[in-house]
Amino acid sequence: MSTFASATLTPERPADEADLAKPRTLRNTYTGSDHAFRGITFTGGIIVLAIMLLVGAFLASNGIQAVNEVGLGKFLTTANWAPESNDFGIAAVLLGTVQIAAVALLVAMPLALGTSLFITEVAGGWLRKVLTSMVDLLAAVPSVVFGLWGAYMLQPNIVDFSKWISVWFGWIPLFQVDGVDPASPLRDTVPFTASTFIAGLVVAMMIVPIQTSIMTESFRRAPVGEREGAFALGATRWGMIRTVVLPFGKGGIIGGTMLGLGRALGETIAIYLIISPVFEIKFHILEKGANSIAAMIALKYSESNEFAMSALMAAGFSLFLMTMVVNFTASAIIAKSRSGADSEG
Amino acid sequence: MTRSARIAGMVAALCLIFAGLAPAQAANYIRIGGSGSSWAGNALQDWVSRVGAQGVTVDYESKGSSTGRKEFADSMKQFAVSEIPYTGDTADPKDNSRPNFKYSMLPVVAGGTAYMYNLRAGSGRLDTLKLSQKAIAKIFTGQVTKWNDKIIAADNPGVALPDGTINVVVRSDGSGATAQFTLWLLRQFPSDYAKLCQVTGCDPNSATSFFPTKGLKNFVAQNGSQGVTTYTANNLYTINYDEYSYARGIDFPVAQVKNAAGFYTLPTEHAVAVALTQAKINQNPKSLNYLSQDLTKVYGYLDPRSYPMSAYSYMVVPTETTDALNEAQGATLGYFANYALCEGQRSMGQLGYSPLPMNLVLAAMDQLRKVPGVDKATLAKMDQTAASVKKGGTPACNNPTFKPGDSPALNQLVRSAPFDAACDAGCRAPWTGEGAAENQGPGSTGANKGNEAAGAKPAVKQPKPRTQGAPAGAGGSGATPVAEQAPAAGTVGTTAEGTTSCDADTGACTAGAAVASAGTGTQLLTPVSTTIAGSNGWGQTQMLLVVIGGLLLVLVLAPPLLARELEARRAARRDSA
Secondary structure (H helix, E strand, C coil), X not given: CHHHHHHHHHHHCCCCCHHHHCCCCCCCCCCHHHHHHHHHHHHHHHHHHHHHHHHHHHHHHHHHHHHHHHCHHHXXXXXXXXXXXXXXXXHHHXXXXXXXXXXXXXXXHHHHHHHHHHHHHHCCCHHHHHHHHHHHHHHHCCHHXXXXXXXXXXXXXXXXXXXXXXXXXXXXXXXXXXXXXXXXXXXXXXXXXXXXXXXXXXXXXXXXXXXXXXXXXXXXXXXXXXXXXXXXXXXXXXXXXXXXXXXXXXXXXXXXXXXXXXXXXXXXXXXXXXXXXXXXXXXXXXXXXXXXXXXXXXXXXXXXXXHHHHHHHHHHHHHHXXXXXXHHHHHHHHHHHHXXXXXXX | CCHHHHHHHHHHHHHHXXXXXXXXXXCCCCCEEEEECCCCHHHHHHHHHHHHHCCCCEEEECCCHHHHHHHHHCCCCCEEEECCCCCCXXXXXXXXXXXXXXXXXXXXXXXXXXXEEECEECCEECCCCEECHHHHHHHHCCCCCECCCHHHHCCCCCCCCCCCECEEEEECCCCHHHHHHHHHHHHHCHHHHHHHHHHHCCCCCCCCCCCXXXXXXXXXXXXXXXXXXXXXXXXXXXXXXXXXXXXXHCCCCECEEECCCCCEECCCHHHHHHHHCCCEECCCCCCCCCCCEECHHHHCCCCCCCCCCEEEEEEEEECCCCCCCCHHHHHHHHHHHHHHHCHHHHHHHHHCEECCCHHHHHHHHHHHCCCCCCCHHHHHHHHHHHHHHHHCCCCCCCCCCCCCCCCCCECHHHHCCCCCCCCCHHHHHHHCCCHHHECCCCHHHCCCHHHCCCCCCCCCCXXXXXXXXXXXXXXXXXXXXXXXXXXXXCCCCCCCXXXXXXXXXXXXXXXXXXXXXXXXXXXXXXXXXXXCCCCCCCCHHHHHHHHHHHHHHHHHHHHHHHHHHHHHHHHHHHHHC
C-alpha cells in the first residue's frame, strides 16, 4: 500500500527541492491609513481592557482591608451590614440583587421575545421602522426616570395587584406577606410597597430594549432560504417561526437575556428610589423591604468612615465579578451563534 | 446655494443667537454647586431660583446632609448644607469625613421637624391629629404600632382612630433630619432610644444619621425628603418626620405636637421662632463649630406657643481657597449666601420655614466675609445691612424678625406669635414681655444700646417636659419668668398680636396705620424681579427654549433618519449596479 502511494506521489513533490515546499510568506504592505486605523482600534481596545482591569484592581485593593478584618467566609455569609461593629457581609444584599434581577428577567424575557418576533416576523413596512425606533428610544431613557416612574406612578397602582397575588397565592412561601390580615377592611397598602417585586418590574422595563434589539438582530439573520423552505412545505407562520427563526436565533435569545441580566444586576438608581432597604435574607418577593448591592452602595457611601468605605468596595468588587461572569458568558454565547453553527449543521 | 454653504449659514445663525443671549447672563458670577440637607432643601431651591432670575447660577442637590458633608470634605462641591456639624457632641460619630481645609458654618434658616401623616377617620381625611412627645417617641421607636393605641387616643379625645398598623416612614439615606430626630430621642427619651437600639443594634449613646430599622416590621425606609413625603402621601396609615415645608407643599396635615407647657402647636414660623429663642448658640468665634446649636433647652421650653422640634440649618463654606473653590467661585458663593441671609429670609415663612433672627443674620454675614473672593459689591451690601441695623429706622433686609430701632436679638415673630385660645391672660403674661423675644446669639452684634437692658433673658428654669396636665393654665403654673421691664416707648405695643408688618415686595413696613418711610427701604433692597425677563412677550428666554427644543428634536430624530437615508441610498446603488 505504502509503496504504491509513494510511487504515485513522488513526481508531484521533488524530494531534492524540499526547501521550496515551504509555505509562501505572506507580506502585508500597510498603507499609512492602515497603520492609523490599526493604531486607533488597537489603542481603543487596550484602553477599554486596561480601564476594566484597573477598576477591578482598585475595588479589590480597597476592599481587601474590610474582607481581611472579618474573613472571607464571614463576609460571604453574613446578612447584616454594620461595619462599625465588624458585623457585615454580602449574603443578604447579594441574594436581594439576584432576586430583583430574576423578577426582572422573568418579566422582561417574554416581553422582549414577543416584541422582537413581532418586529421581525409580523410587523412590516413603516410599523417595523417605528417600533424599532421606539425600542431604541426606550433604551435611551435615563434610569432615574424609570425610577421616578416606578416610585411615583407604578407603585401606587400595582400594590393592589400585589395584594391580590398574596391573598390567592400566599400559600406559596414566595408570595407570602407577613403582617397582613386579608379580612381587615382597612386598605393598608404599605406592606406591599417598596418590594423586590416592584423593583424587579421597573428594572424589567429598563432591560427590555437591550434584549429586544439583540434578539431582533439574531432573528433577522435567519436565512431566507430556510424560511421559504418551511413555507413551501406548508408551514404556517407560527410553524415557520418555531422551526426556523427560534432555533436559529437561540444564541441571540440566550445572549440578549444574559446581557439584560448583567444590566439588571448593576442597576442602581431605580432600585434605590423604590426599595426600603433591609439587611436580612428573605424570599418574600411581594413584601416590603428589599436590597441590592448597587443600591446599598449608593445609600451608604456618605457614611464615610474609611473602614465602611472599604467594606462597600468589597461589596462592589463582588458585584463586579458577578457582572463580568454574566457578561462574558453572554458574549461567548452570542459569538458562537454568529458563526452560524446552529443552522448549518 | 450649495449644501455646505447652507450648513455654514445655519451654524452662523446659531452663533448669532447664542451671542445675543450671552449678555443675559448677568454679572460675572460663575456657576457654583452645593449639596446636602434635604430638610432645608425647599429653602435652598427657593433661593436658587431667585438668584437664577438675577442671572446667577447655583446648583443645589438635596442629597441628604451626610452626602453633602462628604462631598464638601472631598472638595467636590463649593458648599454644603447640613443640620449637624462635622465635630462636637451633636455630630454623628460614625461619620468621620472632615475637610482638610478651613471652613465655617453659618446658619441659613430655621424650621420645625413636622410629623406628616396620612389617615382616614370616618369618611374623610383626618387632619387634626394631636401627639404628645412621648407618643412620638414611642411610635418612632417601634413600641406603639397601632393607630388606636391608648397613648395616641389620650391626646385625641372623640376622634375615631383606625385599628390599623402605624407605618413609620423614615429616611434611608444619611440625613440631618434623622440626626436631629435621634438626638432629640437620645436627650429627651433615652430609655425609649435605648430600646430602639436594643432591637436594631444601634449605639444607644449617640445620635445617628441613618435611622436604624433592622427587625422593625412596621417601618419603611425611603430615600430623601421627597421620597418619604411622596410615599406618605401615597399610602394610608403612614407617618414620617421631615421639615414642615414638605407637608405644606402638598397640602398634607402634620401632627400638632404637645409642648412642655401642655399646648398643641404646629411648626409655624412663629412657633419655631419662639422655641429657638432657647437654642444655645456656640458663641466662641475660635471654635470650629462657632454658631452651631444646642437644642437641649428648646425641647422643654415652657412658652405655650413653642414648637419643641425646632432647629436651625447650616451652610458650610470654605474660608480658604481649596481645590473646589477659587476666588471667582468664592464671589458667587458670597453673593448667593448673602442673598439667602438677607432678602432670601422673607419668603421663608410662607414656605414652611422660619426666618433667621437678625443677630444670627449678622453673625452669619461676619462668617461669610471669611470666604475668599467675596467681592466688593457683596461686602458693601453686608456693611449696609450691619449699618442699618445699628442705625435703626431703616428696615435691614426687610427681615420679618427685625424691627428698625430694636435690638437685633429681639425677634418680632416671637412678639407677634399668637397664643392658643385656651391660654388666658395669666398664662400669657410671662411671655409677652420684651425679654421673651430675645434670641440667644453673639452678643457683640447687639447694636441698639437703648434696648440692651430690655434684652435681659428671663430666668427660666427648665423643668422636665410635662406630658400630662390640661392645656389651660398649665403654662402659668410652672416656673414663671417675669418680664423684667415694660417695653420701651416707641416700640410697638405689648400685645401678642403685634401690628408691624412689612410688605414682602415693596419693602415698606407699616406700624398700625402709620406708613414707615418707604423711600429708605429702597436704598437697601435690590428689587427682586419675580417675573422672568421677557415673560411679557417674545424674549431671549423663549428664543433659547425654542433653540433647545429644536436641538433636542434633532438629537433624537437625526440618527434614525440619517441611518434610514443611508440605507436607502445604499439600496439604490445596489439596484443600479
